[in-house]
Amino acid sequence: MTNLIECSAAAYSCPLLIKHLLNSALLRAPEQEIVYRSQARFSYRDFRDRVGRLASGLTKLGVQSGDTVGVMDLDSHRYLECFFAVPMMGATLHTINVRLSPEQILYTINHAKDDVILVNGEFLPILEKIWDRVEGVKALVLLDDGGERAKTTLSLAADYETLLAGADPDFVFPDLDEDTRATTFYTTGTTGLPKGVYFSHRQLVLHTMALRNAITGTGHGRLNDGDVYMPVTPMFHVHAWGFPYVATALGLKQVYLGKYSPDLVLDLIAREKVTFSHCVPTILQMILAHPRAAEGMLNGWKVIVGGAALPRALAKEAMRRGIDITTGYGMSETCPVLTLAHLRPEHEGWDVDRQVEVRIKAGRPIPLVDIRVVDTEMRDVPADGTTPGEIVARAPWLTQGYLRDPANSDKLWLGGWLHTGDIGVIGADGYLKITDRLKDVIKTEGEWVSSLDIEDLIIKHPGVCEAAVIGIPDPKWTERPLAIVVRKEGSSVSDSEIKAGLQDYARKGVISRYAVPDQIVFVPALPRTSVGKLDKKVLREQFRDYAAAPSASAVSGATRASPVERPTQYA
């Protein structure tokens, strides 16, 4: 006996394909606009025409189903065209991370086996540097904004606009198996070579629909008809968190930035009436710090912040400016969205101080996401908001492995759950809070100390701009926290002031007394990864030989004389 449904021979089973997202957008909003800086403006109808032309043009260049097309572009309407045309023709879109080093870019191009690369003139010098070692790329297509043509020693098969102009808009996109690989890109871990993750049509459609379900409707921070969407996270990084697919499926006006600058972000928000964006905390901080981001200008802007912990002080400042802020959590391996920290109706009447505590959590799972917080034996830790464990997940859209890397794939999926490598706590209300990365967590005196909690408290000090806390080896206590701090311009805050503040928090029980760093080092700036996150890998390397201070005083937290502000290369 089986309950499998019967299918009429005439029925269309409608596989979950990216082309269906585009088709429904065309039915909803054919005249809606897609804008690229002040350089281009298209309707969705034009967009569909250009997507067809791009597929026809790529076919002329020899791209077939099963091939891989690499893209090195700034955020643009062209990138959005690639998001659709390349997977819809049965090829895989490789969104090349242009902020990696040339050697890493070379590795990703060869490992992904790119057949054709679409490259912005701005990135030609990178390709020139590595071209003699690039394997198997049959053609290069130049992307530019119509200015002076980039000079290059490389042989270009076409430029994008000429390719589109001479191509047929009526490309017939085939019905594919929904498990066909649609996209791939690389994530850089703390060690080793970049790792390729990949997503199928089915996964991207389900991620789009679940995210759309979670993000639309009533309540704070929602995205609905009438909103204007502008991503401020790069399109090469996890499809700009999947939001361009959601915005297209909803038929919203979309605005693309090209090269980021706070000035341009502010210009476009004002000119195009942008209402919804997403970014990492650093970018939000840069925008808020800009002199033109005057009071009132950002009022009503809805922003999802993710990719790193949203510091409480930054969230409060954003709220003070009228920004409707929400945290999101996920990672490259998870397509990316797992959770969103929307307020529940009972939170809406709370004051800012209480609300901010909800808004900066990682939030609750979006539909179809199953999350657990587990100990090292994969047992669920209590949902008490205080017991930490590793976050593991299941959802229909998680990468099923790392590209051509079975050993790391097995580790990622140990026990049938995707291991995020993040440490978190889950409350009785179901809200998840990230407290650390597994590799960043500081183990001292047999306790796990959350570096994020200490950082958050340090940057509450009005004289502190940024802070990072890492563990440094200690023969007695395993590790001790070291705080690396950037002062605000003009501030002369001292290490003993910061320490005294932290000791006060420890006395009040906000953090454990082991969490108070015995050393605080001042630096002019903190290192960032290619997507603007704090790079603790670099910090750990820079401070590798930095010896922990005498530990007894560290844990007693009282007597040790103010540690020296080392006049090293970091200061």
Ligand code: AMP
């Ligand atoms: P990536 O794969 O580069 O997108 O990085 C994903 C990692 O960023 C996660 O595993 C987390 O460590 C971190 N991350 C993402 N969102 C958050 C968040 N809301 N709070 C804290 N960390 C986050």
